[in-house]
Amino acid sequence: MLFDLSPTPPQPKREPKEVGRHGYSQTDDYAWMRDAGYPQVTEDAILDHLAAENSYRDQVTAPLQGLTKRLFEELKGRISDEDSSVPQRDGAYIYQWAFEKGAQYRRWLRWPHDDPETKTLLLSEPDRAAGCDHYVLGDLSISFDDQLMAISEDVAGDERYVVRVKSIAEDQFLDDEISPTRGHVQWAADSAGFFYAELDDGFRPYRLRYHVLGTEQADDPLIYEELDSGFFVGFGLTQDRQYLVLSAGDHRTSEIRLIPLSDPLSAPVLIAERRTGVQYSVDHGGGHLYILINDTHKNFRLVQASLKTPGAEHWREIETPSDTRYIRDVAAFRDWLVVSERRDGLDQILVRGHDGDDAAHSIAFPEESYSAGLASNPDYAPQKLRLSYQSMITPPTVYDYDIEKRALEVLKVKAIPSGYDKDRYKTARLMAPARDGTLVPISIVYREDFKTGCGAPLHLYGYGAYGLGMSPSFSTSRLSLLDRGFAFAIAHIRGGDELGYGWYEDGKLMKRWQTFTDFVDCADFLIDQGYGQRGNVSISGGSAGGTLMGVALNIGGDRWSAVVAHVPFVDVLNTMMDESLPLTPMEWPEWGNPIEDPAAYALIQSYSPYENVQDAAFPPLMLTGGLTDPRVTYWEPAKWAARLRDKNTGSQPIVLKMNMGAGHQGKSGRYASLEEVAEEYAFILAAFGLEDV
Numbered sequence: 057m058l059f060d061l062s063p064t065p066p067q068p069k070r071e072p073k074e075v076g077r078h079g080y081s082q083t084d085d086y087a088w089m090r091d092a093g094y095p096q097v098t099e100d101a102i103l104d105h106l107a108a109e110n111s112y113r114d115q116v117t118a119p120l121q122g123l124t125k126r127l128f129e130e131l132k133g134r135i136s137d138e139d140s141s142v143p144q145r146d147g148a149y150i151y152q153w154a155f156e157k158g159a160q161y162r163r164w165l166r167w168p169h170d171d172p173e174t175k176t177l178l179l180s181e182p183d184r185a186a187g188c189d190h191y192v193l194g195d196l197s198i199s200f201d202d203q204l205m206a207i208s209e210d211v212a213g214d215e216r217y218v219v220r221v222k223s224i225a226e227d228q229f230l231d232d233e234i235s236p237t238r239g240h241v242q243w244a245a246d247s248a249g250f251f252y253a254e255l256d257d258g259f260r261p262y263r264l265r266y267h268v269l270g271t272e273q274a275d276d277p278l279i280y281e282e283l284d285s286g287f288f289v290g291f292g293l294t295q296d297r298q299y300l301v302l303s304a305g306d307h308r309t310s311e312i313r314l315i316p317l318s319d320p321l322s323a324p325v326l327i328a329e330r331r332t333g334v335q336y337s338v339d340h341g342g343g344h345l346y347i348l349i350n351d352t353h354k355n356f357r358l359v360q361a362s363l364k365t366p367g368a369e370h371w372r373e374i375e376t377p378s379d380t381r382y383i384r385d386v387a388a389f390r391d392w393l394v395v396s397e398r399r400d401g402l403d404q405i406l407v408r409g410h411d412g413d414d415a416a417h418s419i420a421f422p423e424e425s426y427s428a429g430l431a432s433n434p435d436y437a438p439q440k441l442r443l444s445y446q447s448m449i450t451p452p453t454v455y456d457y458d459i460e461k462r463a464l465e466v467l468k469v470k471a472i473p474s475g476y477d478k479d480r481y482k483t484a485r486l487m488a489p490a491r492d493g494t495l496v497p498i499s500i501v502y503r504e505d506f507k508t509g510c511g512a513p514l515h516l517y518g519y520g521a522y523g524l525g526m527s528p529s530f531s532t533s534r535l536s537l538l539d540r541g542f543a544f545a546i547a548h549i550r551g552g553d554e555l556g557y558g559w560y561e562d563g564k565l566m567k568r569w570q571t572f573t574d575f576v577d578c579a580d581f582l583i584d585q586g587y588g589q590r591g592n593v594s595i596s597g598g599s600a601g602g603t604l605m606g607v608a609l610n611i612g613g614d615r616w617s618a619v620v621a622h623v624p625f626v627d628v629l630n631t632m633m634d635e636s637l638p639l640t641p642m643e644w645p646e647w648g649n650p651i652e653d654p655a656a657y658a659l660i661q662s663y664s665p666y667e668n669v670q671d672a673a674f675p676p677l678m679l680t681g682g683l684t685d686p687r688v689t690y691w692e693p694a695k696w697a698a699r700l701r702d703k704n705t706g707s708q709p710i711v712l713k714m715n716m717g718a719g720h721q722g723k724s725g726r727y728a729s730l731e732e733v734a735e736e737y738a739f740i741l742a743a744f745g746l747e748d749v
Contacts (some may be wrong), residue, residue: 058742059709063115066108068698078654086695106714113711120738123747128734133474134532142454142467145169146434160725161185189717190724194239199247206241213718214684234273245317253289259638259686261289266320286641294340295388296436308645310335327366341388342410348386353377354557382556390437401555403428423447425485427527446530448483448501480504488581496574499528502543513542513744514588520551520571521600523560533733543587549574565648572607590615594740598622606665618743620678620736626665627692638686669699673706676743682715
């Protein structure tokens with residue numbers, strides 16, 4: 057046994073609380089773990105219990121310290137100690153970020169495009185992060201006159217960002233300080249002020265405000281306020297940089313307004329009124345307004361209009377969707393329209409003229425299965441497009457695409473200092489039959505000497521929510537499993553959008569169970585095909601993927617050798633019943649509203665991992681949480697760990713790592729995050745009895 061099973065796990069008190077609705081009821085023994093003063097957590101009993109969980113986890117995994125250290129050195133050896141981005145021109149300057157040797161965080165630089173020797177340090181994240189347990193730079197936005205820089209920072213992990221402004225020439229911060237915000241900043245055209253989204257007490261961005269430099273935040277004009285508690289406010293910028301795109305929406309409905317950056321206090325122009333179930337996005341360029349909308353087909357169509365007459369009666373459809381063509385995004389440059397889409401689940405980038413022409417074409421990429429998309433393209437009239445590309449065996453690659461020549465130029469391939477031979481690995485796209493006959497894609501990668509049917513270990517990853525498809529992407533960390541004989545697979549289950557928006561709809565709300573059974577069916581298919589064997593499969597997922605892990609644990613029987621659930625959303629029923637929590641009203645279109653809908657209550661109760669733990673001999677379980685996490689509150693994994701131990705009839709460990717100074721994303725800093733990956737991989741290897749490989 058590679059774990060130390062001698063320590064006694066925490067034994068939290070039970071305080072039964074009856075909860076229920078619509079004639080249903082259940083007992084929650086651990087509701088007390090939610091601090092009454094949340095988001096502040098000060099109750100001694102709770103803090104003491106979380107400390108006990110961390111202590112227990114440290115004791116159980118103490119024998120793995122050597123393996124964890126070896127893994128960390130492997131992971132660290134695959135990233136460049138001194139790394140930098142591909143320089144990007146934006147107006148009169150070239151911009152770049154860079155890591156210095158041994159640094160956790162980046163430095164941001166710029167220089168005049170005609171004088172590359174004159175470099176200015178815009179921001180040193182290492183200096184800003186000094187003394188902080190957690191540091192995230194949310195945004196770095198340069199004013200249109202190139203003289204000022206607005207940044208947003210989170211030093212607690214609670215995603216409540218503080219915006220500050222710096223004079224670049226004087227290398228000094230101004231007195232302006234705005235909080236709490238969502239983190240994004242957009243300057244007005246005259247560089248006299250900027251827009252930001254204000255957070256309410258429950259973390260919801262609900263107001264758009266405009267801050268004039270040198271004035272008090274209390275005096276910032278209110279541009280827009282969203283009164284629907286289920287809608288979030290956000291904003292972006294049109295490709296021509298003339299308009300702020302003000303959005304309000306939830307997981308199924310959106311509404312957009314435009315504000316000219318030349319007149320930031322003018323009344324926002326509504327593009328189309330919200331209609332439940334209709335989502336759309338907007339861009340402006342080439343003298344046209346473009347609207348990507350799902351009003352006639354769930355896979356979206358693209359229409360062209362004029363900002364003077366944006367109403368639907370003036371729309372002209374220019375790109376038509378289909379069941380196999382999923383239009384995902386549009387960028388309107390001066391001379392070109394670039395459409396990002398998926399055809400039969402594969403990323404495509406279409407380049408065409410504004411009015412359609414014979415030059416319309418899709419960019420050809422070198423592999424059959426990959427992930428590709430537009431990278432940062434601040435230039436409004438580019439001759440080349442900056443693209444990002446990778447596959448499960450191809451490291452992240454930055455291309456410039458010459459539009460006229462239709463040629464790709466490699467600018468950078470992610471370096472792997474310790475060495476990497478792409479030919480030593482193989483990847484495949486498989487189609488697994490779900491129990492209802494639907495074919496579910498699986499991306500899998502393994503080393504060339506991997507042999508099916510030999511009982512090799514298999515790791516399966518899944519998410520399946522919010523229409524967030526999991527790309528067949530590259531991972532330097534993953535090599536540590538592949539080189540130890542693993543196959544690594546991603547199950548593209550319903551609930552994501554890999555096969556179109558309908559793929560998402562088929563895994564949400566009343567169809568949520570299909571997400572969970574798809575995952576188990578993918579595991580069974582891989583086992584049947586010889587990529588793994590029953591009881592020799594480890595699985596992982598985070599957040600909504602943690603919900604998936606919880607259900608898979610409850611219904612998967614003896615398939616799993618280890619389960620890793622990061623910041624798992626497992627107390628689904630209680631959370632969806634509590635509209636005082638930050639995200640609950642916005643989440644109802646995704647999960648259902650059990651407060652008002654008896655059918656939604658019954659469905660959530662049927663799968664919610666916390667409510668459905670049964671007596672079983674569980675495999676080794678590793679859970680994580682973040683005390684300041686506003687998305688999945690800390691008590692969800694804490695309560696789940698306690699209930700799992702109550703029901704565990706076996707002897708395998710159930711450990712919880714609670715980050716006391718971090719939130720949803722775990723530790724910040726590139727090396728600190730690698731340490732957490734090393735801990736996860738050590739746990740998985742130990743569960744397989746592979747400590748010494």
